[in-house]
Amino acid sequence: AADQQVSAADAIGVLGRHGIRADSGAITVSNTATAVAAMLADTPWGNCWSTVLARLPGASKAGCTHFKGLTTSRAVVIPLQR
Numbered sequence: 001a002a003d004q005q006v007s008a009a010d011a012i013g014v015l016g017r018h019g020i021r022a023d024s025g026a027i028t029v030s031n032t033a034t035a036v037a038a039m040l041a042d043t044p045w046g047n048c049w050s051t052v053l054a055r056l057p058g059a060s061k062a063g064c065t066h067f068k069g070l071t072t073s074r075a076v077v078i079p080l081q082r
Contacts, residue, residue, distance in 0.1 A: 016068030025080055028065055029053055030073040050076050 015022060019033020030036060031050040040046045053076040054061055065075040 013069055017070055019067055019070060019073065019075075021065065021067050021075075027078045027080065028062060028067075028075045029078065030065070030067055030070070030075050032073045033067070033070065050074075053078060 012022065018035035018039075019030030020036070021028040029049070036049060037046070040049050045052050050061075053059055056078055058079040060077050062075045062077050064072045066072045067075075
């Protein structure tokens with residue numbers, strides 16, 4: 001496979017359209033994104049990923065959050081460091 005370069009802007013756009021946002025120091029995951037639901041469909045997290053993610057150390061629930069290329073959604077913010 002060829003080594004492909006992906007720009008930060010392209011990565012941010014793709015993640016956003018899938019309900020995931022990478023900010024400085026945190027990852028924010030939409031509570032309702034269909035792409036996240038599809039990724040987790042056959043797992044124990046399939047119907048409650050926001051509840052499980054909110055239990056991670058330092059995680060917190062966020063109000064309405066904008067995801068690039070997606071509408072706004074409530075979300076869970078997961079810090080990259082505690």
